[in-house]
Amino acid sequence: MAEVRGRGARSNATGRYESETVHDVDDGWTDADAEVAPLRTQLTPERARTIIARNQSPDVGFDRSINPYKGCEHGCIYCYARPSHAFMGLSPGLDFESRIFWKPDAARLLEQELAKPRYVCKRIHIGGNTDPYQPVERELKSTRAILEVMRRFNHPLSIITKSVLISRDLDILGPMGREGLASAFVSITTLDRALARAMEPRASTPAKRLEAISRLADAGIPVGVGFAPVIPGLNDHELEAVLEAAKKAGASTAMYVTLRLPLEIKDLFREWLADARPDRAARVMSLVRQTRGGRDYDPDWSQRMKGSGPVADLIAARFKAAVKRLGLDGPRHDLDVSRFRVPPEMRPQMDLFDAA
Numbered sequence: 001m002a003e004v005r006g007r008g009a010r011s012n013a014t015g016r017y018e019s020e021t022v023h024d025v026d027d028g029w030t031d032a033d034a035e036v037a038p039l040r041t042q043l044t045p046e047r048a049r050t051i052i053a054r055n056q057s058p059d060v061g062f063d064r065s066i067n068p069y070k071g072c073e074h075g076c077i078y079c080y081a082r083p084s085h086a087f088m089g090l091s092p093g094l095d096f097e098s099r100i101f102w103k104p105d106a107a108r109l110l111e112q113e114l115a116k117p118r119y120v121c122k123r124i125h126i127g128g129n130t131d132p133y134q135p136v137e138r139e140l141k142s143t144r145a146i147l148e149v150m151r152r153f154n155h156p157l158s159i160i161t162k163s164v165l166i167s168r169d170l171d172i173l174g175p176m177g178r179e180g181l182a183s184a185f186v187s188i189t190t191l192d193r194a195l196a197r198a199m200e201p202r203a204s205t206p207a208k209r210l211e212a213i214s215r216l217a218d219a220g221i222p223v224g225v226g227f228a229p230v231i232p233g234l235n236d237h238e239l240e241a242v243l244e245a246a247k248k249a250g251a252s253t254a255m256y257v258t259l260r261l262p263l264e265i266k267d268l269f270r271e272w273l274a275d276a277r278p279d280r281a282a283r284v285m286s287l288v289r290q291t292r293g294g295r296d297y298d299p300d301w302s303q304r305m306k307g308s309g310p311v312a313d314l315i316a317a318r319f320k321a322a323v324k325r326l327g328l329d330g331p332r333h334d335l336d337v338s339r340f341r342v343p344p345e346m347r348p349q350m351d352l353f354d355a356a
Contacts (some may be wrong), residue, residue, distance in 0.1 A: 003038045003275065006201050008075030009093035010271045013264065039098050040205040041073055043136060046101045051109040051146075052124065057301065061332075062158070065128035066110070068142040070101040072130040074162060074203040075273040080228055083263040092264040097202075100136055107145035111346060121340035124150070126159040133163035135202055147172045150181075152343050156335035160226065162200065164208040167215045177221030183333035186213050186253070187226040188242050190235045198276045210249045217250025222333040224253035227319075231259045232287030232311055239315070240322045247326045251298055254328040256319050258291055258307040266296040268288045287311055290313050 003010060010113035054064050071085060075097040082092035090099055103109070113119065126132050132143040150157050151172050159166070159173075159182070166173070166184065190196050193207045204212070205233035216223040230236050243254055261269055273281040285296075290306030292298045298308075306312055323329040 004094065006197070007039055007094055007097055008012060008077040008201050008272065009268050010096065010275055011268070012091040012094040014091060014111070031282040039094060040096050041100060041136065044099065044101050045104045045116075046070070048103045048109060050106065050113065051103065051106050052113055053128075060128070062125040065125040066106075066146060067127065067129040068102060068106060068132050068146060069130050069136070071096050071099055073097055073100060073134045073136060074131055074200055076162075076200045076203065077269055078199070078231070078259055078261075078265065079130075080260050080262065080265065082265050082268065084320070086131065086264070093268055097199060100134075102136070102140055102142050104346075106142050107149050109345055110146055110149045114149070114155060115342050115346045121155060121266070121337045123156045123158060123335050127161055131161050131163060131203075133157060133161040137163075137165060144172070146171055147201060151176060154179075154181060154335055154339040154341050156181045156340075158183045158185070158333075158335070160187060162187045162209060163205040164204045164212040164215075166212055168218045170215065170221075173216070173221050174219035177216075177219065179339070180334070180336040181339065183222040183224070183335060184216050185224045185226045186216070186246075186251075187228055188246060189236055191229075191230065191241055191245060192235075192238070195235065199272075213246055213249040213251050217252070222253075223316065224333075225251040225252055225328075226255050226257070226345065228255070228257035229259040230256050230315055231284065232282040232291060232315070234277065236315060239318055243319075243322045243326055243328060247328055249306055251328065253330055253332060254319075254323050254326075255314070258312060258315065259288055260304060261288065261292075261297045262299060270278075291315075293310050 005165065051066055052064050053067065056063065072079060072081065082096045084271070085092050085096040086101070126143065126146065137143050147169055150156065157176070173182050173184065188209050189200065189204060193205055194202070196206050213223050225243065227239055227242050230239065249355050270285065273284060277284070289295060290309050291312040293308060298304060306316060
């Protein structure tokens with residue numbers, strides 16, 4: 001399939017749960033005969049019953065999260081959330097980055113959950129699956145509505161993004177950060193604008209992500225940088241440079257994740273790599289397999305985030321040395337759960353929630 005301008009995936013294979021599959025067929029026409037039509041984003045409201053997702057994964061640093069959107073316009077080819085679109089009968093390929101679901105009642109649902117008498121306050125992570133500041137957020141403002149609720153309840157939160165759009169909400173995040181109620185991570189995979197455009201076509205440029213770190217730090221929000229994913233043979237040589245740039249911008253901590261290729265992502269990534277970087281495709285995949293015990297992916301919880309073997313060990317050693325030299329190896333930002341309060345206007349309804 002020809003590249004679709006502004007999109008990451010090169011195909012739109014049928015989801016793994018569908019009984020019928022659709023395949024592209026070469027009909028003899030070429031790119032010179034007709035340009036590929038632009039792929040428009042389709043927004044679909046989702047009538048959810050709850051807004052807080054909970055997990056028990058031992059290698060995930062939080063047990064509850066909020067994802068304002070399903071699917072992500074950023075189109076990052078390596079995104080580990082892509083396979084989730086198959087649960088809705090859609091493709092983890094182009095559907096994932098063009099068929100976006102959002103929750104119109106997100107703020108109301110969150111109010112209801114937080115106001116329940118038995119609710120126990122713990123940090124909520126925003127954006128653990130898809131980016132809360134993807135382009136449609138400019139119009140829908142679903143993430144902002146969620147933050148407004150969190151602010152009213154004094155509820156601690158962490159948030160991760162690839163978008164400078166997070167700066168729009170400094171009026172909320174700034175005061176919360178200074179009060180120990182909010183922290184942020186900005187993901188930067190490369191400083192190479194051309195690679196970023198190919199790999200993450202609708203995310204903010206690397207320069208804009210550094211600007212986001214700077215603006216968050218200046219507003220008093222503890223902010224870290226995520227060098228994620230590390231792709232051996234493609235962006236791993238930039239590890240130190242990305243961390244140095246982020247530190248200069250104001251980051252105070254750092255983390256990394258080695259490329260993960262579960263389910264459909266392995267084929268989507270291979271397809272993209274062969275098209276976007278054909279000169280190094282074989283080398284990259286060889287190195288990736290060396291971090292996964294000879295396979296494209298190893299789901300074992302004990303090492304799925306970092307990988308194993310000499311290549312993974314070298315990445316870990318370089319990261320450890322870099323964060324120590326730069327002072328990015330401090331403890332993660334602790335958030336204050338003691339200030340959580342149900343707003344007075346919500347308290348008359350608490351008996352109703354308790355009875356539900």
